[in-house]
Each structure stands twice: as C-alpha cells, then as structure tokens.
Amino acid sequence: MSDEAAAAVRLIGTFSSPMVHRAEVALRLKGVPYEYIQEDLDNKSELLLKHNPVHKKVPVLLVRGDPPAAVCESLVIVEYVDEAFAAGGRPDLLPADPLARASARFWARFIDEQCWKSLWVALWAADGDARGKSAAGAKANLKLLEAQLLGEEGEKRFFGGDAIGYLDIAAGPFAYWLGVFEEMAATRLLTEEDHPALCLWAGEYRAVEAVRGCLPDRDRLLAALSKRKGLYVSIANAMAAQN
Structure with missing residues (x-):
C-alpha cells in the first residue's frame, strides 16, 4: 500500500478504550499517518454504526481506497495494519516464523x-x-x-x-x-x-x-x-x- 493511501487512514475510537489503544500503537509503530475520530459511546455516530453494524463498538479502522475498507476488532486491526503496511522498512509486529x-x-x-x-x-x-x-x-x-x-x-x-x-x-x-x-x-x-x-x-x-x-x-x-x-x-x- 502506498504512502498516499496510508495517509488516508482514519481510526474511530475513544481515548478511554484500551482496545482502541491497541490499534493506535500498531499504527504508530508501523509509522502510518492516521486521522483520529473521537466517538461518543453514549451517543453513537452514524459513521460507527455504518461501519460496525454487528457489535457497534470501537475501534474501527477506515481506509480510503478503491474500494474503501472498514476493519473492526482491535486485534484484527493490528494484524491488518501489520500486513497492509509491510513495505518501506517498517517493523513486523507478528513473528515471521x-x-x-x-x-x-x-x-x-x-x-x-x-x-x-x-x-x-x-x-x-x-x-x-x-x-x-x-x-x-x-x-x-x-x-x-x-x-x-x-x-x-x-x-x-x-x-x-x-x-x-x-x-x-x-x-x-x-x-x-x-x-x-x-x-x-x-x-x-x-x-x-x-x-x-x-x-x-x-x-x-x-x-x-x-x-x-x-x-x-x-x-x-x-x-x-x-x-x-x-x-x-x-x-x-x-x-x-x-x-
């Protein structure tokens, strides 16, 4: 994935969530620029409900592209980030073995x-x-x-x-x-x-x-x-x- 695509990553989360923290750490370790969208869990946004209609929870990672993608669940997001942003000398999060x-x-x-x-x-x-x-x-x-x-x-x-x-x-x-x-x-x-x-x-x-x-x-x-x-x-x- 190109750096231009990486700059179009958005993360729906809330500052108090340890699960959102997982997604943020993965993005930061991989050097992926992202926009953070603060979610009000007491008044959930249409953006959250649209992209995570099953659990209606954060985090949700939104990636602009053709087609655009939405990735839900913290550890699924960590794995996606590790695999999608593997180029450019970025560190691996999952072991190679x-x-x-x-x-x-x-x-x-x-x-x-x-x-x-x-x-x-x-x-x-x-x-x-x-x-x-x-x-x-x-x-x-x-x-x-x-x-x-x-x-x-x-x-x-x-x-x-x-x-x-x-x-x-x-x-x-x-x-x-x-x-x-x-x-x-x-x-x-x-x-x-x-x-x-x-x-x-x-x-x-x-x-x-x-x-x-x-x-x-x-x-x-x-x-x-x-x-x-x-x-x-x-x-x-x-x-x-x-x-």
Whole structure:
C-alpha cells in the first residue's frame, strides 16, 4: 500500500478504550499517518454504526481506497495494519516464523478470552465469593502469561524479544488500564511480589515512545472510567452468573 493511501487512514475510537489503544500503537509503530475520530459511546455516530453494524463498538479502522475498507476488532486491526503496511522498512509486529506467529495469536486469544474475564469478575462482581474465586484465577492467568516472558532462554524485555510486537500490543492494556481499574475497585491483582517480570515489562512497554505518545492522561482516564463503573459491575455480575 502506498504512502498516499496510508495517509488516508482514519481510526474511530475513544481515548478511554484500551482496545482502541491497541490499534493506535500498531499504527504508530508501523509509522502510518492516521486521522483520529473521537466517538461518543453514549451517543453513537452514524459513521460507527455504518461501519460496525454487528457489535457497534470501537475501534474501527477506515481506509480510503478503491474500494474503501472498514476493519473492526482491535486485534484484527493490528494484524491488518501489520500486513497492509509491510513495505518501506517498517517493523513486523507478528513473528515471521509460523510457529511463533501461531503462539502469539494463541496467547492473545488467552488474554481476551480468559485473562480479562477473570480480572473483570475479580474487580467488579457484587458477590464476594465470586470475586475471591476469580481473583485467584486472574492471578494464575497472569502467571501463565508471565511465563511467556521468561521463556526457556530467560527473561525477555518484550514478549517477542527486544522490540514490541503483536503479543505486547495485545497485553498492553495490562500495563496502564489495569492499574486504573484496580484503583477504582480498591483491589490489587497485578503486583511486583506475585508477577515481577510482568510488572517490569509493563514499565518497559509504557516507556516506548510509540506507546507513550498515545497513553491518555491518567486523571482524565480515571474520571471517564469512573462514570461507567455501574456498567462494569453489571457486566461482571452477568459473567459471574454464567460460571
């Protein structure tokens, strides 16, 4: 894809979303110019509803072209950006090796399907027993993820080695958003005592310029997320009821 096409990329998102952050980091790491369109999730735009009619959620990546394209879901967007903007010496986000690529996708799915669910119930569920059970599960899940950092050859700076890659982007919300959620819920789940390598990774991740440039102000983020606390509790209660 040409640089001219790259300049015509638009990202529909909201500053408070960790999933939108994934898409932004991918674009910034690949050096793709983009226009950011701030979405009001309480009054969703026709643009969002048109391009993500299934889930009606952010992020959505819009690419002008012939034909124009809309890409939904954060990790799908990360993969698209990695593949569509591969030329010009841009860094690869997914590993080149097929086995390593499959492993990164597996652990990214683990993050979204298991880690976040257990963390969410542990943080927000009204039932104390459900919170306690999920807290133990969440910490165990984080341990499993941490083991991917340690690996057989010893601790790495990032999941893929010396540079941020696909799995780092997938886990990125743990490096910033999780701490805000923990403060809101007065609960600590990711600690240096239990997960030292993961905490060290979080600091390294936040320090990278491409990441730092799209992290929202913490106080502003806390204020925005606090307004949605009731929704988070409702979602956690529904998750707990399914177990």
